[in-house]
Amino acid sequence: MNSNKKIIKLAFTIQFLFLGLVSCAQNTKVESSIHKNVQEQTNEIFDSLITIRRDFHVNPEVSGQEKRTSEKIAEYLLALGLEVKTGIGGHGVVGILNTGKAGKRIAWRADMDAMHSDIPDVVDFQSKNEGVRHICGHDVNTTIALGIANVMASQKAKLAGTVYFIFQPSEETYKGAKTMIDDGLFETIQPNEIYGSHIAPAPTTVITTKPEWMFADYKIIQVSYKNSTENEQIIDYTKELISSFQNIEPDSKFWDNRNLLDPNIGLASPNTIFKNFTTVNQNFKVEETEKEISISTYIGSSIMKKLDSVLPLLKQKINESKYAENLIDIEYTLERANIYNDKDLTKNALNSIGKIYGAENTILMYGEMPDGRGDDFAYYQEHVPGVYFYLGGSNFEKGILSMPHAPNFQVDESCIKTGVNYFSSLIVERLIN
Ligand SMILES: [Zn+2]
Ligand SMILES: [Zn+2]
Incomplete structure (x- = not known):
């Protein structure tokens, strides 16, 4: 390769680079x-x-x-x-x-x-x-x-x-x-x-x-039983059973909403405590009619698809319990996108x-x-x-x-x-x- 060709090639390269730069700058x-x-x-x-x-x-x-x-x-x-x-x-x-x-x-x-x-x-x-x-x-x-x-x-x-x-x-x-x-x-x-x-x-x-x-999945879970002389025990048993799905300790900082914005444990921290949680609202609603009794509450989870697995698990546990005969249905009465x-x-x-x-x-x-x-x-x-x-x-x-x-x-x-x-x-x- 002679020097003339080298110069031409160099000029071409510079021109090419320059054109590239110009078009970048223009963008x-x-x-x-x-x-x-x-x-x-x-x-x-x-x-x-x-x-x-x-x-x-x-x-x-x-x-x-x-x-x-x-x-x-x-x-x-x-x-x-x-x-x-x-x-x-x-x-x-x-x-x-x-x-x-x-x-x-x-x-x-x-x-x-x-x-x-x-x-x-x-x-x-x-x-x-x-x-x-x-x-x-x-x-x-x-x-x-x-x-x-x-x-x-x-x-x-x-x-x-x-x-x-x-x-x-x-x-x-x-x-x-x-x-x-x-x-x-x-x-x-x-x-x-x-x-x-x-x-x-x-x-x-x-x-x-x-x-x-971005938000926990949230549903209302409802369990209904045939009315019986054991209603009191059934209510206590069901509340305890649903609550067992909660994985947050009662004394956790999780429960104080002010911590949502905390720089160390809040939502914007990689060490946030607001992840991998399932919670059960303790304000259970109990409704009794002549024929049946129903117990319901809100259940929430940040874990993908977690709530899908709750119903079959609950059903299995109740079916294995002494209240199996009384069980009518377990369902989500509120589901939302x-x-x-x-x-x-x-x-x-x-x-x-x-x-x-x-x-x-x-x-x-x-x-x-x-x-x-x-x-x-x-x-x-x-x-x-x-x-x-x-x-x-x-x-x-x-x-x-x-x-x-x-x-x-x-x-x-x-x-x-x-x-x-x-x-x-x-x-x-x-x-x-
Ligand atoms: Zn609003
Ligand atoms: Zn709004």
Whole structure:
């Protein structure tokens, strides 16, 4: 090889490397500029989002009666230029943002309903509807979804694919998601992925989630027997038998909810005590009729499929006991879908958001939430892989604690900005990559 050829080859290599660098740099530029645009648009609409959130807060509507709320939502989405479908599963609303270019189809879900509550609200903009209050923060969840719709619409020209916005009624009753699905939601829209978030007690810049189960599975177990002279003994025996499935000691730190946020043993610690647990609520309900007696209680487990094995085991033990003849039935009288986050999508979402907004703001949970919490977002996940997030709404310095359903529940409204920024950027990342 002569030197001339060497020079040509070197020049070619440098040019090739340089081109590579330029195209990399351009990619980063496009991506970071779109996230900058997301943030600028969020800042631009932030004050209007607070006005919207307070309007929802002043006019709360309980599950199944979200008429005004859904009308306001439809109006907002139409003004953004989205295609809007109303009346899905009651007051459910879907907004469709079609970029006109082929690509992924991503859904974002928010819940709209408020709750019956006579506990006085701590904010100045109190509910006009007596006995009804947004004490779970669905006014904030809904406002964030409208904000995301606005931001995504503003970036439409740079994106490919479709974004669906699902506004769901009746989350508090755990019925709205299922009702919308049964009413043909997934015939109307066919998302590849679905995401949603809920206000939680963490600080306002923090989101948390975890792959697979996020909450313990929770069911009501009921054992019924023929009435007999031995009812007292049967009740004691059955309570003890069901309780034997519990694997947490009575003096465990597990029972103190404050430990959920503890840095060493809480949900965000790899050494969390909130994993591998099965619990049995000790408030058993006993019902006696002329012919039979039934004993029931809540049983929860963070262990996958654990509750499936409880019924046959119980049946076997009772059949081997002296009360075998009395046994009528063992069943779960309450079963519900449980949040199940897709492993890859969860990892991907935390990485994407962490890269743009700081890894310290994206917290991976290691344990499962005990005590029967959950979200009917789980029903969508039975059809479409997705991720459910907790978004912090607390500001401890200002004395604001966003613990849903707590009497002093309140939200630092800056979490609306966090939510719109993080989740708009997440959807952008899903659409451009
Ligand atoms: Zn709630
Ligand atoms: Zn809620």
